[in-house]
Amino acid sequence: MEIINLHHPIDTKAIHQGPIVLALGFFDGVHKGHQKVLKAARQEASKRNIPLAAMTFNMSARFMFQEEHPKELRYLTTLPEKKRLMQHFGVEILYIVQMTSAFAKLAPQLFVDQYIVGLQAKTVVAGFDYTYGKKDIANMANLGDYGQGRFHIIEVPKVEENGVKVGTTEIRQTLVETGDVATAKKQLGYPYFFTGIVIHGEKRGRELGYPTANLMIDETNVVPKVGVYAVECLINGDLYKGMASIGYNITFGDNRERTVEIYLLDYSLDIYGEEMTVYWHKYLRNELKFDSADELIEQMNKDEEMTREYFKENSPYKEG
Missing domain, CATH: 2.40.30.30 (Riboflavin kinase-like)
Known part of the structure; x- marks a missing residue:
């Protein structure tokens, strides 16, 4: 698996040169919901005969938006553990974006232009609740409008286990920590x-x-x-x-x-x-x-x- 670290603004020389299928998410825990996203992306990449790439971040956005102090942040997977799991689930190129104030302030349209179209994504795959800014405007429902037909979108629905949503927060707080x-x-x-x-x-x-x-x-x-x-x-x-x-x-x-x-x-x-x-x-x-x-x-x-x-x-x- 090729690992590419990105800092805003993107150095276009550092990215993979060629079309990709891009899976989006923070992927903390790489749980069954994330695995369903990666599986759908892997199938699409195989169909198109192009590499499967995934984009994650070096730390949670909760730190950037002052929802939690960095010392209070707890992860199901550290970055090295996440890399190991992403490779196990078939990711060929892993983009790790450094979470900075400049990146966090990107308008949704600029995120799509620079971090989806700019990475040459032909198909984007993400979970139903993926956001790339404020939830009310930067959600999966609006991604097509920002994309303007430049890439295909696959939205993966909610994954449940025994009637309970599979999610990072739920696993961390109601399962592991208890x-x-x-x-x-x-x-x-x-x-x-x-x-x-x-x-x-x-x-x-x-x-x-x-x-x-x-x-x-x-x-x-x-x-x-x-x-x-x-x-x-x-x-x-x-x-x-x-x-x-x-x-x-x-x-x-x-x-x-x-x-x-x-x-x-x-x-x-x-x-x-x-x-x-x-x-x-x-x-x-x-x-x-x-x-x-x-x-x-x-x-x-x-x-x-x-x-x-x-x-x-x-x-x-x-x-x-």
Whole structure:
């Protein structure tokens, strides 16, 4: 996949030279709704025998319009994770537009002229709720007027899962952040994941017979709610089953920092400094405070048993 970074105004020498099918969206999470857009665009590109391109942005427009402070922004996928997913779903050219005030102030007609026609899009594919400015004027209903017949438009309707709209905000706020990673998996079409670096922790798990990998993650990642989960972890191309604990280690004191700790089943190699991708499959329980280390060990034994039972009954995720 070719990745092209765009800064307004566009340097026409930097873009792909030739006609494209262009999929539009922010694509945070690249969930089932986004996948339907990409599938329709891929079919159109195949029919026309031209490349499939997608356009996204380096950050959410919520920051630009002061709806959220940059430190408060949380994403289902960081930019590297989004790139990985876009390639997996068949995108050949990925345009990443830098979200600047100059770009954000573009009138809808100028956006269409410069970022659709200017990129030589012969067909544009987007979801029913895609906007490119103020919702009342820069929506899919008006795109044809701005396009003036210069490109074909494919509008992808709303995607639902069990009667509920599949959407980034819904997945982030009502599923992942509440710990319902099992339902998030259904709406995403894959288990929710993020990638971090294994760092040194307090090594208390080692003393309890459960050595854990302490994970340092990007601060913009959405983190599931505090609790214990059945997970799979990708390390150096190999997938391992495990259980994860998100919490504050309240058994060992108050006012502690939140940690993400992973215990890998049947795997005990030193992995400090390694990159680990964690796939979140099932919420097992909330964080509990125990009166003794023995009580904690007893509960961890139960957690391990539940984790093993889960993976006996559910097929592991296969990296695409």
